Amino acid sequence: MHPLHTFLLFHLLMYLGRSADGSEIINGELAPENSMLYMASVQNSKGHHLCGGFLIREDFVLTAAHCDPGITHVVLGTHDLKSVNDDNKISIKDTDIHKHESYEKVTTGNDIMLLKLSKKVSLNGRVQTIPLPTTGMNNQDACQVAGWGAIKTDGRAVDDLRVVDVSIINLDDCTKEWGRLPANVICAGGYGTDKGFCRGDSGGPLVCNGKAVGVVSFNYKGNCNYPNVSNVYTDVSMYLPWIDDVLNCSK
Template sequence: MHPLHKCLLFHLLMYLGRSADGSEIINGKLAPENSMLYMASLQNSNGHHLCGGFLIREDFVLTAAHCDPGITHVVLGTHDLKSVNDDNKISIKDKYKHESYKNEGNGNDIMLLKLSKKVSLNGRVQTIPLPTSGIVMNKQDDCQVAGWGYIESGGRAVDDLRVVDVSIINLEVCKEQWPFDLPANVICAGGYGTDKGFCQGDSGGPLVCNGKAVGVVSFNNNFICNYPDKPNVYTDVSKYLTWIDDVLKLDE
């Protein structure tokens, strides 16, 4: 790689300020216990929360590719990470990172986790449907993002799942706010023109609109969560349905 390209890439990644240290929701509220039963906490061997994710089949969790380092198991069936027990923990058997992923700035920030066993769907654990191909998102859609962790820039992590309403931002408007070209296949929502959005590490959690997981939390602006700032960026799930289906079929 040309040294200039290396320099530009380094500064781009520093600007993105990507992190997988936990899920943080800004100006949100506690998620009701009977809601968002598809949410997964991705954790390391020490039981520390690293990223969010969401259950799309009894044995598969969808998350962000940049969440890969360190995760060993997922936690399902609880909104309170202080109440985790062995029944909530499921080890990860395989990781399927998108083959074109390099970093968040280049896009394709999506990964499937094959669980070591199928989970039972019940009053505590449910899957969430994915969008259809060609879905068009607009500002009027009812959208939310959820996660565990900081509730302000440089703040503290929380153990209870939090959720916040966010609005879809027109992609052209979003592109104008960022000083570099956004990757293809993304959705922008929250973090700009509002005081609500995600903070560092909400990584891998879902952008849920009209009951479907349409996006995967990818990056925000350089660890800054004192919104309004630059739009939050998500991987557009609808652009990866064929890839998702191909991975799921490998384990049928």
């Protein structure tokens, strides 16, 4: 083969290899600085990002139940986890971690948790709450998911918040793909597309029409290349009574 052809073929294969990794959350982009002001990074005592979350009241963050071990605080008010200071950190007591009482593991459902903050945060140009849905959602809704998770399978969490557009997938079709799913979930992204979430995005919101309709729960064996099945989210609309009970008991 001519040396020039060898050179071009090598670089083509390198390009395809990078594309197969899902290298740009997955195939997303940096979140605009003044967007998604409800996003929270759920962290441990070493300041390591564990999961995403989102502010639903001045003193409560909603996240996934499987994010529980090691939580000490959340970070609000920044998209860049390298620029965190004490003003961004709000501590959480062990007694203020409210995991859904029926949660056992992600594949059996009820993967939802509320974190009561040690103080109410001030809502301003850096921090805002996001509304929850009042009913179920329309399968035609255009949605987004965001987080600080890995941007490829087996990758590390990133410092800058990323966001990607995803489409809702019919639940019957999604169940056929998976074979079995827990109750009260939403499917979006993954199957039939190269966009979705990855490790470290757990607990973040699925946002449709300005409302947090889902909580990032699980994908297929941590595979972020989406070979065959959809991403799965906890359906927030099915847990509104539980959320109201926790909030009302903590005023």
